Structure formats: structure tokens, C-alpha cells
Amino acid sequence: MRVAVQDANIIIDLIDCRIFELFFRLDMEVVTTSLVLGEVSETSQRKRCQAVIRKKLLHVVEISTLDYLRLQSLNLTGLSVPDRSALELAEAREACLLTGDGRLRKAAKSSDVEVRGILWVFDQLIGGRLLSKAEACTRLAKLKEHNQRLPQAEIEKRLKAWDG
Numbered sequence: 001m002r003v004a005v006q007d008a009n010i011i012i013d014l015i016d017c018r019i020f021e022l023f024f025r026l027d028m029e030v031v032t033t034s035l036v037l038g039e040v041s042e043t044s045q046r047k048r049c050q051a052v053i054r055k056k057l058l059h060v061v062e063i064s065t066l067d068y069l070r071l072q073s074l075n076l077t078g079l080s081v082p083d084r085s086a087l088e089l090a091e092a093r094e095a096c097l098l099t100g101d102g103r104l105r106k107a108a109k110s111s112d113v114e115v116r117g118i119l120w121v122f123d124q125l126i127g128g129r130l131l132s133k134a135e136a137c138t139r140l141a142k143l144k145e146h147n148q149r150l151p152q153a154e155i156e157k158r159l160k161a162w163d164g
Contacts, residue, residue, distance in 0.1 A: 002028040004116075005090040006058075007099035008039035008082065013118045015045050017143035023121060024057040025130050031059045033089055035068070035082035061089055078103045087113065100150065118143070119154055126162070133162035 011032070014020040024030060037060055040046055052058040063071070063085050071084045079087070083104045090097040096114045098121065099105055108115040122140060125131035131139070137159055144155050 003093050003095035004028050004030050005086050005093065005095045005097050006030060006032045006036065007086050007097065007101060007104060008036050009100045010098040010118060010121070011036075011040055011049065012045060013100065013143055013147060014121070015048055016146045017118075017139040019121075019125065019131065019139055020048055021052065022125060022130055024052055024055075026124055026128060029059065030057065031061060031089065031093065031095070033082065033085040034060055034062045035085045039082050061085075076107055079107055083107075087111065090114075100147075118150065119158060122158065137162045 011020070014023050037049060040049055049058065053060060067085075068081060071081050071088065074084055076084050076087070083099075083101060086097060086099065087104060087108055089095070090108065090113045091111060096116055097104070097108045098116055098118075099108070100117045105115050105117075119140075122131070122136050126133060126136055140155060140159060140162075144150060144152070
């Protein structure tokens with residue numbers, strides 16, 4: 001089974017476009033770190049995370065104080081400690097890192113860690129017949145409004161391809 005490490009921005013995007021629970025129906029083990037989970041600050045988002053954790057769909061690796069200090073000392077310029085924890089977890093588990101953060105994506109690629117984003121998640125949901133193309137268009141258009149940092153050209157390509 002494939003392992004995917006989630007970064008906070010992916011969790012938030014999945015919740016914002018209302019495909020969070022659907023994502024956990026994909027055939028993969030999903031993990032994150034306690035530091036990444038700590039970045040999910042809105043109460044309603046935290047409740048949804050806790051619900052999938054209770055169902056054992058999202059596994060959380062606890063980061064100790066000692067590990068936090070070690071991560072803080074790593075020479076990874078521009079990365080927050082939670083981002084460093086996600087990258088290190090993906091490396092250790094030989095997992096795919098799910099993130100939309102440009103700096104983290106770049107660091108992952110330079111460490112030979114497979115990195116994917118929210119558009120890949122949409123592709124997987126459609127490919128796995130968990131989400132129709134029409135519904136994907138609706139959800140992705142909503143996400144596009146909320147998250148201006150996403151690759152607009154890639155979004156437009158998908159919206160055009162799925163709107164048929």
C-alpha cells in the first residue's frame with residue numbers, strides 16, 4: 001500500500017473543497033506529524049481531523065521536544081519546523097509527500113522524495129471513480145477561489161478537460 005505524508009496546506013485545501021473524508025477512501029496509508037497537525041488552527045478543521053484520526057484513517061507521528069530541537073537545527077533554509085518534520089517523515093517512510101508549499105516541494109525534490117499536490121489528489125479521486133468529473137469541476141472551482149497560490153494554468157487545463 002502506498003504511503004502519503006500530508007502537509008497542513010493539503011489538509012486545509014481538502015477540507016475547503018469538501019473532499020477531505022473522500023480522500024481517505026483512496027488506497028493509501030495517510031500520515032502526518034503532530035507539528036503539521038498543529039498548523040491546522042480553525043476549530044471546525046481540527047474537529048474533522050480528529051474524526052479521521054479516531055477512525056484510524058489519518059495516523060499522526062508525535063514529535064518529541066528532542067526531535068523538535070533536532071529538526072530546528074537542520075540546515076533547511078526557508079522551511080518551518082513542521083515542514084521539516086513532514087519532509088523527514090516522507091524520507092523515512094519512502095512515502096509521497098503531499099504539499100502545495102513551494103519551498104517544501106523544492107526541498108523534497110532535491111532530497112529525491114516524491115512530491116504531489118492537490119491537483120494530483122483530484123486526479124486520483126477521479127481515476128478511482130470516487131469523484132465524478134462534473135463534481136471535481138465544482139469542487140476545484142471553489143478551491144480556486146479560496147487558494148490563489150495554486151497553479152492557475154493547471155487548474156484551467158483540468159477544468160476544461162473535465163467539463164465535457
